[in-house]
Amino acid sequence: MSRAGGAGKPRAAAAAPPALAEPSALAEPSERAGRGWTASLSLANCAIWAGWYGPLQILLALQAAEVAPPGTAKESVLAWVAGLGAAVSLLANPLVGALSDRTTSRYGRRMPWVLAGVLGGAASLTLLASARTVPLMMLGWCLVQLTLNAAFAAVTAAVPDRVPHLQRGAVGGWLGAAQILGVLAGTGLATLAGGLVAGYLACAAFTLLATLPYVLLHKDLVLPADRRPPFTWRAFLAGFWISPRRHPDLGWAWLTRFLINLGNALALLYLLYYLRDALHHPDPDGGVLVLTAVNGATLLGTVVISGIWSDRVGRRQPFVLWAGAIMAAATVLLAAWQTWPGALCAAALLGVGFGVFTSVDFALMTDVLPAAAHRGKDLGIINIANSLPQVAAPALAAPLVNHLGGYRVLYLVAAAIGLLGAVLVRRVRGVA
Template sequence: MDKSQLAIEDESKNKFPYRLGFGLLFCLLGWLIPYLGVNSTLLPAKIQQIAPDQKVQIVALLATIAMIVATIANIIEGALSDLTVSRWGKRNPWIVLGMITTLICFFFLTKVKTITGIIVNWSLFQIALNSMVAPIVAFIADKAPKKYRGSISAFYGVGMNIGAPVGTMIASQYITKINSGIYVFMILEVIFTILGLILVGDGSNKGDKVKKLKGSELLEAFIFPIHGDVRDFYLAVFGKLLFVSAQYVITGYQLYIFVDYMNLSSANATHNLSIMSIILLITGVFFAILGGPLADKFHSLKLLVAVSTVVMGIGAVIPAIEPLPWTMFAYAALSGSAMGMYNSVDQALNVSVLPSSENSAKDLGIVNLANSLGQVFGPIVASIIIAESGYKFIFPIAGIMCLFGAILILMIKKVH
């Protein structure tokens, strides 16, 4: 190979991988917008229609079952994608399978009319969803050059901060037309996921050699990591779990907070949910765009994640001041800023603390399982507090969870 060809190759390696970034963004939006829109708003609305007197307890029960199913599914499906060799790559088959099966679950959700039916459907949905979640985040470890890891992580962060408010904004328009809202989310899922996979361009890996696993190696491929530098890995896992759980202590019951804690009508609750979502969207995207490049420039991941967690905690306490909508808007402004910065660098931090590159999807899936678990653990904590003490006390509890999460992140040694 002559010098000119080498120069061309070096130049291509130094180019920022925009296709990967936008592909990751759209793949993430493909599952996140539909999931959060349904989970945070349309599903509670459907439960309220079927069993209004037991809605808080049912949301908590549903969250508990979903947490158990998601934990098992995420680990197994992430590990299987690490071991997949096919003409379509090792991640694409699982993402496409997950997309198809989540769409089937969404369709049947429009048909169920009992709480039992909802529980069974949502459990199957968690299995399908995690077939997408773990392989998608593994694209960062698979394809992102180390020098651009923070900025590529920022694309993921932008997606995280678009997903929640946009999902809620769309869902809030369909609280009285739940099935129509679910159909809208199904269409968005197909469009975003397919577009993202085309941009990432994860082609055939049929030439890859996957080592045959036997005995303890086989077991380790499907369990939480126990070898290598696992201390920092688990600090990242539990720090993230506390951050996300604190967020969903509030957002998991945001519809009920406006209706029951603030005594607003359904129409006013819908209006205020939309305002809150716009605030989350603007602040979240702004700080997500800012975070990744700052991390790459100053080589600081741990501090940005820890500070973001503290800011989230401060925002979470504000609605305890008084049961008026402005307190939720203030929470949205601070938590949106925190989530934007956090999500923009969080994936880069996660990749940096992986114990092994050979199990990247499985191990990243475990770290990001904190997202799924937090989304169900938060409402469980909130439901217990609401039942015992009322809505007001969920806010300081969320703040305390963030404080402990920040401490865990600061204890990480491997990353600056």
């Protein structure tokens, strides 16, 4: 095509000046990502999610019950700790994403932040293990969120850096599978390690060790120093606002992700207490592990194949819509059928829906990114739709459970919010 377009022109004009060529870190990827790179990136993602969800599923709830002052409900302590940590993640993810966009290290834009994040995450989990007061518990969890969000921002930004559009559903599927395996690994380590401190230390060790293959075996794309834009605080801070009027697809896709994740966060936040106080399960810790395993098994059955399927058909919206509807139906089950078999069925359905949503919605998000030069920052803003629900969920869940009808009302509200998010994906026009 370039030869035909250059017919009749002087030969010197046939080639573009080398200075106009985009560095590989800023170019749209055209070569398919290799299996080894995808596997090690997925393992790093698994490590980060294990570091988050060992505490979130088991350890923080147990620790809140231990450190809660007399007269203070354990639910309130957990809500404050989880909410403050999520607030830190709101800032950390886009900030580190923006900093990684400007990083000109010889090790690449993203890799230094992956390594620093998991090292800091392991140290922060170790500090959290020693917390015996509410303030120290808050500090430890905020540091965990800060450091692991730094690593997560860099890991997710590596996908649009290295993966072409028509492979992103598949890679998103593998990252989604790694996510639920990380949740399962973190929950298993927290449950089986043999105590609160041992659980935190096991999660810290796994978070660090499982990231090493990606850090040691793969090179990152390097941004030349002369291609880094001049820095001003005004331009840097202004970059965190992405106008939904100028980029409506990104705005609607963000809102879809936020609402579906909020519904899911409401469903999972008090799962341990739901089993203990509503179902009177004889072993609520073990029950959470069983439900997580059931959820993980059904999620793994859908997450990769749905991503590949969406790549092949070239459509994202129908997958996200039906995934949200299935998740809403599962949450209604938790409200209407408050038995152990009902919880098992709900966990299985949630896994099916969240598996489809995780892979296809990730691909949809990378498809609507505005520009290659600030992928990390934009994905960090998108990832707020993952972390903001962790702030909003405790604020909504505590009064719903304690004052407005208990777990039945909590799960009906969660279902309504998630279903609204699923319907709104139809407003994304630029990506089928």
